[in-house]
Amino acid sequence: MDLMENTDKKGSKVPKSASISLERGKIPPQATDMEEAVLGALMIDKNALNEVLDILSAESFYHEKHKDIFEAIVALFANSEPIDMLTVSNGLKKQGNLTKVGGDNYLIHLTQKVTSSAHIEFHARIIVQKHIQRQLIHVSSEIISDAFDEKTDVLELLDKSESKLYEIANGNIKKSFESSQTLVQQAIRNIEDISKKEGLSGIATGFTKLDKITSGWQPSDLIILAARPGMGKTAFVLSMARNIAVQYNAPAAVFSLEMSSVQLITRLISSETGLNSEKLRKGKLEEYEWQQLLTKVKNLEKAPLFIDDTPALSVFDLRAKCRRLVSQHGVRIIIIDYLQLMTAGGNSNGNREQEISTISRSLKSIAKELSVPVIALSQLSRAVETRGGSKRPLLSDLRESGAIEQDADIVSFIYRPEYYGYTEWDDDEQSPCTNQAEFIIAKHRNGGLDNIRLKFIGQFAKFGNLDEDDDFSTEFSSKMNADEKAFGQGSNDFNLPTSTDDVPF
16 A cells, blocks of 8 residues: 655655644643542542532533442432542442542542632633533534525524523523622612602513502512413403503513414404404404404504413423513513413423423513513413312313412412302302403502402403493494494594594493
């Protein structure tokens, strides 16, 4: 075999073997010296682990033997046992990993690398940076491979890629503690900002009494709204979303796992225009009703309302979508209809109660990360139906998981006695309950509890304040008569209202 085929820069022949260079080869990012220094420091200073335990994990290390050693150290810490070269050696021996990592000689080598645990946090952060780089390379390679596949759905790939990138950040970048001085100053600034604002400190719902109790939905809060089927959960959040987006012009996002986005917007159109939803579904409208529809729907067209109807949405996809909505469109409130239809994605282990717990914790995490209120609808158990007397729901009726109650800042219920055939409220005054609902605040981490009565307009699936005029039929029937006469005379002037303020709830 001829080894003199290649030439150097001067034209001289050189063996092929000598021409091979690693300059353009790529080795995964790593910090072997730092890994050795950190592990050595952990074995010579019993307090060193406290500095890096919330920064490092076993996966942060590049070398497998370093992962095993770190896991042995953490196991000793978890059992409140001393950490030194001898105890780590014994721990590795019990796990059957001592020979695998290089024996006692390698542990001695590690302890000789350092003289103290000084700068261990700095060294640990470098290890984490290299780990993040390796993760990014791995994820990027998968994205590139999928992107070259012609069968790949581009939008699904985009969501998947964003979700994986977020997982990297969420798994490695951890928030450190803050001093009392810093937090007090921040709290005072927040109070000063609130004092300068007119009205509520949070997102107004348009329901006067509810806003007085909550001062609006607060950033970072997880609000659970639960009820039995048929109580009007979706109708309530749609009415609220309409108020937020149309009346207050605040961007809102609705994730509908049960109904399609077109069905939701049709219900909103019915509520906004005062046209029966059945008529809208069939499309059988009179001329004046078409005019009414086209005039009143303009408010919804301009509203900053975003609806996503992805079925069986996972918490990872939800997080990615929410981050995009907040960053690109300034969304200030997120509504999910409903919690039990979500999936935990890769965290699912077949236990539905644990899956719901994972979902509720993730929703609270999203609320905190994005600093927006998250409202999640939830089903109640059938225990409500079998209970004698009043059918008012209780916290114990929350379906499938007590973690929902634990994670939520506010737990609320919707109760309509009329649904169960009652004609009066079960209070001292025995007041009529027809076309009314009760919004029950059963848990309020940062405020008081109350039962708030609201108006429920069934034919338009709409909620409103109880003290507002709700007679749609009277207003529009009178307009019908006037418009029919005008239409019969060939007039095109229907004299219809041009803003939502003209139509009461």
